Amino acid sequence: MNAINNSSPITTLLGVGAPGNEPPTAKESDPTSPSPQVIDPTAILRRNYDINTPAELKRRHQRLRQEGEFLIAGLIPRRTVGIVVGDSGIGKSPLLYQAAMCAAAGVPFLGRPTTKGPVLYLDFENGVGQVDEMLDRLAGSLGLAEPPEALLSWNANDAQTQPGGIDLPSILKDLKPSWLIVDSLSAFHPEAEEKLVTRLDS
DSSP: OOOOOTTSHHHHHHTTTOTTOOOOOTTTTOTTSOOOOOOOTTHHHHHHTTOOOHHHHHHHHHHHHHHOSEEETTTEETTOOOOOOOOTTSSHHHHHHHHHHHHHHTOOBTTBOBOOOOEEEEESSSOHHHHHHHHHHHHHHTTOSSOOTTEEEEEGGGOSSOGGGOOHHHHHHHHOOSEEEEEOHHHHOHHHHHHHHHHHHO
């Protein structure tokens, strides 16, 4: 973190070293005048580290409730990690693409309301042609004229960046999707699935 100096946000907010900080006039010192807003100098530092006071936590919770606590009502909560498990070839990818499309378009998924927002789908399994045709079929079955632009996809079979070279934190920071889907975990991070299986077997 940069050292605090006269041009830092904290210094500017506090008025330290900023131009025009002359002593208050008699009018400004009038007790009947509105009191100046007191700024907590640690508020910015806390925000940088995502640290909240109880009051800030309550406001954050209220804001999240307004945005919607579920991406898919009763099924996919916000800010959680879920795993879809099933044998190969039973249709996990089409199911996830349909869920992603519904969330991106803000239409119900299997009768459940969705919270509309951008969805990022990292696909390590299906080819570009397969995905293109699948999206057209799904859009038609959902009554959409075309797949929503908010459904973003990355395809390992057509990407210059190979799986090991994906800078996922930077992608999430820049694109800010409301939902990230990785298909599949074993292709993206083989060790993660091996550790999960080992833990379940133990």
